[in-house]
Amino acid sequence: MSGVLLRETLIFTIARLLEGVRMVAVGAASPIPAAGSMLRRALDESGHQVRLSVLGSVKHNFFTNGSAELFDAAGQGRLDAFFLGGGQIDGRANVNLVGVGGYPASTVRWPGSFGSAYLYFTVPKVILFREEHSPRVLVDQVDFVSAPGISPAGVYRPGGPVALLTSKALFHFDKDRPGFTLESVHPGHTAADIAEATGFAYECHGTPRQTLLPDAAELALLRGRVLDEIAETYPAFAADWRRDLATQAA
Amino acid sequence: MQADLRAMAASIEPGMRIALPVDYAGVSMAMTRPMIAHGAGNLDLVCVPTGGLQVDQLIGAGLVRSVETSAMSLGEAGGAPRFNQAVKDGSIRLRDSTCPAVHAGLMAAQKGSPFVPLRGLLGTDVLRHRDDWRVIDNPFADQGDPIVLIPAIRPDLAIFHAAMADRFGNVWIGRRRELGAMAYASTRTLVTVERIVDHDLLAEERTAAGTLPALYVTAIATAPRGAWPYGLWGEYPTDTDELMRYARAARTAEGFAGYMAQEAAA
Structure with a gap:
């Protein structure tokens, strides 16, 4: 289908990655993961209930025990999926949310590790999502490990990364190798593009497929219900999306 | 004021x-x-x-x-x-x-306990830079099971x-x-x-x-x-x-x- 916006492809891809989850949580400043989770919930509505907790939302957040409850629920094994970004992500899926160039006096300081050093261990399906796909973000080795991609045997680790989604491509993560494999490229990108933009080594089998796009029904759900739902927590994001749709229609 | x-x-x-x-x-x-x-x-x-x-x-x-x-x-x-x-x-x-380590430290104080154990953290640079945190083996496990202790x-x-x-x-x-x-x-x-x-x-x-x-x-x-x-x-x-x-x-x-x-x- 033509006319699918990049952000719609990303939201739809997240919804596909979330297939089968019962409970998903979304952290701060994550409109696309939140929208993907809302689409998953809408798609599954006739089959089973997807519970969704969006940090910063009043309507889409059912926790009543303060900000500790999300982590308690994850520790209990109740949380199936979560999202992590990162100023740097490396080829072993280590995530750096702290900074670049030394510690503690780093040359570039990012906000900090948030809950990553815990949730990466306890949530079975962690989706790495970072729109910027460049060698400065996808690096060979992170400068600071906020959360490691894998752990040695003997470390309690029911959780970890399953995929990495960027504005250019989708990778899946194999924890036994360990490493990423290029799964698909988004419309307009090629295997060569991706190689140039990626600072770590990954596997690529033949010519990568194009990332699956939503069909007409899924797109209608996205532009209707999901767009309305996301506007409560992320009004600026929703307004941008609406503007892009209007521009495209004109 | x-x-x-x-x-x-x-x-x-x-x-x-x-x-x-x-x-x-x-x-x-x-x-x-x-x-x-x-x-x-x-x-x-x-x-x-x-x-x-x-x-x-x-x-x-x-x-x-x-x-x-x-x-x-x-x-x-x-x-x-x-x-x-x-x-x-x-x-x-x-x-x-x-985040959960901050909550754990407050929880320990709430209970009047010296520390609370917390999963995760092993192998992170967050842990590496915290000289006030400790790693022990879970004393209730049959074999080695390292876990971090967060002080109150x-x-x-x-x-x-x-x-x-x-x-x-x-x-x-x-x-x-x-x-x-x-x-x-x-x-x-x-x-x-x-x-x-x-x-x-x-x-x-x-x-x-x-x-x-x-x-x-x-x-x-x-x-x-x-x-x-x-x-x-x-x-x-x-x-x-x-x-x-x-x-x-x-x-x-x-x-x-x-x-x-x-x-x-x-």
Whole structure:
């Protein structure tokens, strides 16, 4: 289908990655993961209930025990999926949310590790999502490990990364190798593009497929219900999306 | 500046360890300027579990010795400028943490226990840089099972803002239970509220469960819109434009000083 916006492809891809989850949580400043989770919930509505907790939302957040409850629920094994970004992500899926160039006096300081050093261990399906796909973000080795991609045997680790989604491509993560494999490229990108933009080594089998796009029904759900739902927590994001749709229609 | 806010700030002593809440839980921004005017420095701040505008302003005013936090940012307004500068200069001591570790440390203090064990963290640089955390083998496991111990966090003081208190000193915190956790763990707790009601919040079943009893509350002062420019749950939204105005101004020390002087005059 033509006319699918990049952000719609990303939201739809997240919804596909979330297939089968019962409970998903979304952290701060994550409109696309939140929208993907809302689409998953809408798609599954006739089959089973997807519970969704969006940090910063009043309507889409059912926790009543303060900000500790999300982590308690994850520790209990109740949380199936979560999202992590990162100023740097490396080829072993280590995530750096702290900074670049030394510690503690780093040359570039990012906000900090948030809950990553815990949730990466306890949530079975962690989706790495970072729109910027460049060698400065996808690096060979992170400068600071906020959360490691894998752990040695003997470390309690029911959780970890399953995929990495960027504005250019989708990778899946194999924890036994360990490493990423290029799964698909988004419309307009090629295997060569991706190689140039990626600072770590990954596997690529033949010519990568194009990332699956939503069909007409899924797109209608996205532009209707999901767009309305996301506007409560992320009004600026929703307004941008609406503007892009209007521009495209004109 | 209100006399009661000034009096509360005057009880802060140099070198105190102070717990402050996450931006959406009820930050007592109304206390920030009285704290700066009072001037007690060398503060060790504990962000529960992340910090933002208030922490950034206290750092900018030179009152902070160390920050224990899972993250520092101004949300949609971007990075915390005075914090970032202080990190670059090495002028504050950093204790990078992760959200559940802050909660675990407060929980240990709440129970009067020396520590709480916490999953995760193994193999991270967060753990590597924390000389106050320990790794032991789970004594209940048949074979090796390493787990991190988080020592109790016992702040001298907790400061937050809530919608209402009653005239008996009880504070309604609703579902923002981290405010309770901060108060249980801290020796003293200072609270600003939108309003003080006449009826006893504990007398009514509907409000009693969401109420922090006066046992844990040292002092209360009214401060309408006391979280501004942050929002307060159920009361008013965050003023993101104002956060952005601060973020722009506070990129430099001079800009920060100008912003703080202007707001104090307003």
